[in-house]
Amino acid sequence: xxxxxxxxxxxxxxxxxxxxxxxxxxxxxxxxxxxxxxxxxxxxxxxxxxxxxxxxxxxxxxxxxxxxxxxxxxxxxxxxxxxxxxxxxxxxxxxxxxxxxxxxxxxxxxxxxxxxxxxxxxxxxxxxxxxxxxxxxxxxxxxxxxxxxxxxxxxxxxxxxxxxxxxxxxxxxxxxxxxxxxxxxxxxxxxxxxxxxxxxxxxxxxxxxxxxxxxxxxxxxxxxxxxxxxxxxxxxxxxxxxxxxxxxxxxxxxxxxxxxxxxxxxxxxxxxxxxxxxxxxxxxxxxxxxxxxxxxxxxxxxxxxxxxxxxxxxxxxxxxxxxxxxxxxxxxxxxxxxxxxxxxxxxxxxxxxxxxxxxxxxxxxxxxxxxxxxxxxxxxxxxxxxxxxxxxxxxxxxxxxxxxxxxxxxxxxxxxxxxxxxxxxxxxxxxxxxxxxxxxxxxxxxxxxxxxxxxxxxxxxxxxxxxxxxxxxxxxxxxxxxxxxxxxxxxxxxxxxxxxxxxxxxxxxxxxxxxxxxxxxxxxxxxxxxxxxxxxxxxxxxxxxxxxxxxxxxxxxxxxxxxxxxxxxxxxxxxxxxxxxxxxxxxxxxxxxxxxxxxxxxxxxxxxxxxxxxxxxxxxxxxxxxxxxxxxxxxxxxxxxxxxxxxxxxxxxxxxxxxxxxxxxxxxxxxxxxxxxxxxxxxxxxxxxxxxxxxxxxx
Numbered sequence: 001x002x003x004x005x006x007x008x009x010x011x012x013x014x015x016x017x018x019x020x021x022x023x024x025x026x027x028x029x030x031x032x033x034x035x036x037x038x039x040x041x042x043x044x045x046x047x048x049x050x051x052x053x054x055x056x057x058x059x060x061x062x063x064x065x066x067x068x069x070x071x072x073x074x075x076x077x078x079x080x081x082x083x084x085x086x087x088x089x090x091x092x093x094x095x096x097x098x099x100x101x102x103x104x105x106x107x108x109x110x111x112x113x114x115x116x117x118x119x120x121x122x123x124x125x126x127x128x129x130x131x132x133x134x135x136x137x138x139x140x141x142x143x144x145x146x147x148x149x150x151x152x153x154x155x156x157x158x159x160x161x162x163x164x165x166x167x168x169x170x171x172x173x174x175x176x177x178x179x180x181x182x183x184x185x186x187x188x189x190x191x192x193x194x195x196x197x198x199x200x201x202x203x204x205x206x207x208x209x210x211x212x213x214x215x216x217x218x219x220x221x222x223x224x225x226x227x228x229x230x231x232x233x234x235x236x237x238x239x240x241x242x243x244x245x246x247x248x249x250x251x252x253x254x255x256x257x258x259x260x261x262x263x264x265x266x267x268x269x270x271x272x273x274x275x276x277x278x279x280x281x282x283x284x285x286x287x288x289x290x291x292x293x294x295x296x297x298x299x300x301x302x303x304x305x306x307x308x309x310x311x312x313x314x315x316x317x318x319x320x321x322x323x324x325x326x327x328x329x330x331x332x333x334x335x336x337x338x339x340x341x342x343x344x345x346x347x348x349x350x351x352x353x354x355x356x357x358x359x360x361x362x363x364x365x366x367x368x369x370x371x372x373x374x375x376x377x378x379x380x381x382x383x384x385x386x387x388x389x390x391x392x393x394x395x396x397x398x399x400x401x402x403x404x405x406x407x408x409x410x411x412x413x414x415x416x417x418x419x420x421x422x423x424x425x426x427x428x429x430x431x432x433x434x435x436x437x438x439x440x441x442x443x444x445x446x447x448x449x450x451x452x453x454x455x456x457x458x459x460x461x462x463x464x465x466x467x468x469x470x471x472x473x474x475x476x477x478x479x480x481x482x483x484x485x486x487x488x489x490x491x492x493x494x495x496x497x498x499x500x501x502x503x504x505x506x507x508x509x510x511x512x513x514x515x516x517x518x519x520x521x522x523x524x525x526x527x528x529x530x531x532x533x534x535x536x537x538x539x540x541x542x543x544x545x546x547x548x549x550x551x552x553x554x555x556x557x558x559x560x561x562x563x564x565x566x567x568x569x570x571x572x573x574x575x576x577x578x579x580x581x582x583x584x585x586x587x588x589x590x591x592x593x594x595x596x597x598x599x600x601x602x603x604x605x606x607x608x609x610x611x612x613x614x615x616x617x618x619x620x621x622x623x624x625x626x627x628x629x630x631x632x633x634x635x636x637x638x639x640x641x642x643x644x645x646x647x648x649x650x651x652x653x654x655x656x657x658x659x660x661x662x663x664x665x666x667x668x669x670x671x672x673x674x675x676x677x678x679x680x681x682x683x684x685x686x687x688x689x690x691x692x693x694x695x696x697x698x699x
Contacts, residue, residue: 002356002363005076007281007302007371011274012078012328014095014128017105018115019084022135024050024062026105026261026270027081033192033267034070034077036358040190040264049359050081063459064433065091065314067326067357067373072271078373084115086659086667087453090402090435092119094384097400098313098328098373101248101278102128105135108142108168111150114665120155129248129279131255132159133270138260142168148256154638159254160217161210162273163266166203175258175266176203178211179240184269192264218243221252241276249279281371287330289387292343292394300331300395304369307393308332308340312379312386313400315431317467318360323431325382326357326375330397332390333369340388343396347381349388383431402434404669405450406655409457410477418470422447425468429460436460443558444478454656479649480603481557481686482675487597488514494588496580507580509533509541510568513592516561518675522549523563533569533581540578541566544585553593555600555690560675564589600683601675603648606631608641609658611666616640618661626650627679645673649682 015023028048032040041048043060050066062083069078080095082088096102102123106116123130134147144165152159166174166183175184182196183203199207218240219229225243229235235243247253257273259266286299289309300309314326334340338351355362355375368374382388385399413422426438426449436457437450451457457474465471490512498505516523524542533541549559569584607628611619619642620630628646635641646654651670658666 002365003071003076004365004367004369005372006304006369009074010076010078010281010371011278012098012100012281012371012373013274013278014080014082014092014099014102015105016082016092016095016102016119016122017084018107018110018113019061021084021105021107021113021115022259022261023081023084023105024048024066026133026135026259026267027066027068027079029192029261029264029267030077030079030271031068031070031358033264033271034072036070042262049361052360061085063088064316065095066359067314067375069356069358069373070271073275075275076372077271077274085453085455086115086118086664087451087456087459089118089452090433093122093402094313094400096122096126096128098311100128100281100284101274102130104130104132106132106147106151107139108134108137108144108147109139111143111147112154114663117154117665118667127251127285129251129284131248131257131273131278133257133259135259135261137165137168137258138170138172138263138265140169142172144168144258151256156254158217158252159256160214161257162214162255163258163269164206164210165258166200172260173265175269176207177269178207178214179244181207181211184266186265186268188263190264192268194268215240217253218247221247221250244277245279245283248277249283287397289330289395289397292396298395302370303331304333306331306370307390308334308338309387309389309393309395309397310334310340311397312382312384312388315384317428317432321362322378324355324375324377325379326373327388328373329368329370331370333367334374335367339391341391341394342382342386342388343394344386345381349379349382351376352378384434400434403452404671405435405437406452406668406670407454407457407653408448408450408477409474410446410448412473412475414471414473418472421468421470422464422472425464425470428468429463433460441478441480443480446478448477449474452655453659454653476652481555481678482601483552483554483557483559483593483598484561484601485513485515485593485596485598486677487595488512489592489595492588492592492595494584494591496584496587498580499575504572504575505577505580505583506572506575507537507541507577507582507584508570509566509581509584509588511545511585511588511592512565512567513589513596514563514565515596516563518561520561520563522546522560525563525565527565527567528569532571533566534571534576537571537576537578537581538566540581541585544582544587545589547582548586548589548593553590554598555687556693557600559593560601562593564592600678600686602678602682604645604673604676605648605651605670606643606673607646607651607654607668607670608643609666609668610636610639610641611658611662612638613640615662615666616642619658619666622657622661626654647676647678648672 027050028041031037065080065082082092082095163175163177173186184194186194219225281302289300309331310327310329312325312327316324340349354365356365357375387396440447492511495508526538623644628644631643
C-alpha cells in the first residue's frame with residue numbers, strides 16, 4: 001500500500017511548454033533521480049513512463065497529459081507532463097486548472113516559441129504561480145542570457161534567475177545557485193547526483209550582483225520585507241525563503257532555473273526548489289465553489305477533516321481496466337467504498353479501488369487527502385468536469401474551459417454496418433478528450449468531427465481504429481447552404497390528375513410565391529374564397545410545400561425566407577384526397593420557386609485571428625483571397641488581432657494553412673455570423689454538381 005500524504009507535504013506541478021522542449025525527459029529524470037524507477041527511459045526508445053500509448057511511442061511526442069508522482073525529501077510531488085503541440089492544448093488547460101504551480105520550459109537554443117506564448121497566456125488566465133526552466137543547456141549553441149532576455153521582454157520583467165550555468169553547450173555540468181551561493185557540480189554519469197563547491201573567483205562578482213538583484217526583487221513582494229531591506233540593506237536566509245515563496249504565489253516573482261533533463265543535470269536541484277519554494281495546496285488561494293441548493297459562492301478551505309469534495313479533470317479508457325477517472329481532492333479525504341453524489345448530474349457514485357499513478361502504472365492507496373491527486377476505476381455516470389461530494393455538502397467547482405474547435409471534417413465509413421460502433425467509439429473518445437467534438441448533422445446526413453488541428457483529428461481517427469476496430473476516412477464536410485428567392489411568382493398553377501382504373505387522384509392549386517426578409521423563415525397564407533379548395537385539403541397543400549422546402553428545389557438544400565399564398569384551385573368529389581393535394585402543393589411550389597429568381601445563401605463566419613505583427617500582411621492578403629471582409633484590428637501585446645467575415649466554404653483547413661503561413665504562431669477562433677447571397681459563378685457550379693449527382697443516382 002502506498003504512503004498517504006497530507007496537504008502540507010504535497011506539491012502539484014504542471015510541466016508545460018512548446019513541443020520538443022524536453023518536458024517528458026525531465027519528468028523521466030525526476031522519477032529516476034527520486035528512485036521511483038531504476039531505469040532512465042528515453043523517448044527515442046519508446047520506454048518512458050509518461051509517453052506510454054502506442055501513438056505517442058510511434059510519433060515520439062506527448063499526446064495526452066500523464067500523471068506522475070515521486071517522493072523528494074518526504075514531500076510528494078504530483079507532476080502532470082503535458083503535450084506541447086497546439087493540437088492537444090485541451091490537455092494543458094485541464095492540467096493548469098488543477099495544478100498549483102506551472103513550470104514553463106524554454107529551450108536553451110530556440111528560446112520562446114508559439115507553444116511557450118500559449119501556455120504563458122493560459123497561466124495568466126488561471127493565475128497559477130510560474131517557474132521558468134531553461135532546459136537543454138547541453139545543446140550546442142545554447143544561449144542562456146539571450147533566452148532570459150527574450151523571456152523578460154516578451155512575458156514579464158519579474159522573471160529572475162535563481163541559477164545560471166557555469167558553461168553551456170556540450171560542457172554543461174555545473175550551475176551557480178544564487179540562493180545557496182554555491183556551484184552545484186553534477187556527475188556526468190546521468191545519476192543526477194551533485195556536489196556543492198565554492199563559486200570560482202571569475203564568477204564571484206557576477207553571482208553577487210545577480211543575488212543582489214534577486215534579494216531586491218524578493219523584498220518588493222511584501223511591505224514588511226521591503227522595510228527590513230531598506231533598514232538592513234539585505235534580507236536573511238529565512239526572509240529570502242518566505243519572500244520567494246510569497247512572490248511565487250502572488251505572481252510577483254517568476255524564478256528561472258537551469259537544466260539539461262535528458263542528461264539529468266540540474267534535475268535534483270530543480271526538485272529541491274519545488275519542495276522548498278513552491279506552494280503546498282494549503283497556501284494557494286482557496287477554490288471558489290457554488291452551493292447547489294442556493295447558488296451562493298463560497299471559498300473551500302483545504303481541510304482533510306471536512307466534507308469530501310473531488311473534481312474529475314480527466315477521463316481515460318484503458319484496455320483491461322475500463323474507464324479511469326483522474327481527480328483532485330479539494331476538501332476532506334476519500335477512501336474505497338465511499339458513497340458520493342455527482343452534483344453535476346445528480347447521480348450517486350461509490351468509489352471503488354483508488355490509485356496513485358505513474359503513467360500507466362497504478363498503485364493501490366487506502367486514503368487520498370485534500371490537496372492530493374488520484375484515480376478511480378469504473379464510476380458509472382461521471383465524466384471530465386464533474387464535481388462529486390458528500391450528500392450533506394452539495395457543491396460544484398467551476399468547469400475547465402476547453403478551447404473551441406478550429407477545424408471540422410466529415411467522416412466517411414469504409415464498411416457498411418459499422419455506424420453503431422463508430423458512434424460509440426467517437427463518444428468514448430470525446431469523454432477522454434472534450435476538445436474532440438462530434439455531431440450528427442441530420443440535414444446534410446453527415447457525422448462531423450471537430451478538434452484543435454489536423455494532427456488532433458488524425459490521432460483520434462487512428463485511435464478509433466486501434467481501440468474500436470473501425471476504419472473511417474476524413475473528408476471535407478458539406479456546407480449547409482440555403483435556397484431562397486429574390487423575385488416573385490404571382491400566378492402559378494399545378495394540376496395533379498391520375499386515372500388508374502377505379503378511384504383516381506385529383507388536386508388542383510394556384511399559388512403565389514414571394515420572398516421574406518432574411519431570417520423570416522416560412523409563411524403560408526390560406527386565401528381560398530368560396531371553398532374552391534375544401535378546408536380539409538388546405539393543410540395537405542401546406543405539408544407538400546414544407547416537404548419540398550426541406551429537400552430543396554435547385555440544389556438539394558433547405559429553402560428559407562419565403563411566403564406562399566394558396567389563392568385558388570379546384571377539386572373532384574370522388575378523386576380528390578389529401579395525398580393528391582399534397583402532391584399538387586409540392587409540385588406547384590417547385591415550379592413557382594424556379595420562376596422567382598432562385599438564389600443560394602452561404603453561411604458566413606466571423607473569424608478572429610491572432611498573429612505576431614510580422615505576419616499581418618500575409619494573413620490579411622490570405623483572408624481577402626478567401627472572399628473575406630476585414631472588420632477591424634486590435635492589439636494584444638506584441639500580437640495583432642484581425643477580425644473578419646469569411647464564407648465557411650473558404651475556411652476548410654484554415655487552421656492548418658494559418659499555422660504554416662505564420663510558422664505555427666497564428667491562432668484563430670471562428671463562429672457562425674449570418675447567411676449571405678453567394679456569387680453567381682459559385683451558385684452555377686453548385687447547381688451543376690447537384691444535377692450531375694441526381695443523374696448518377698438515377699442511373
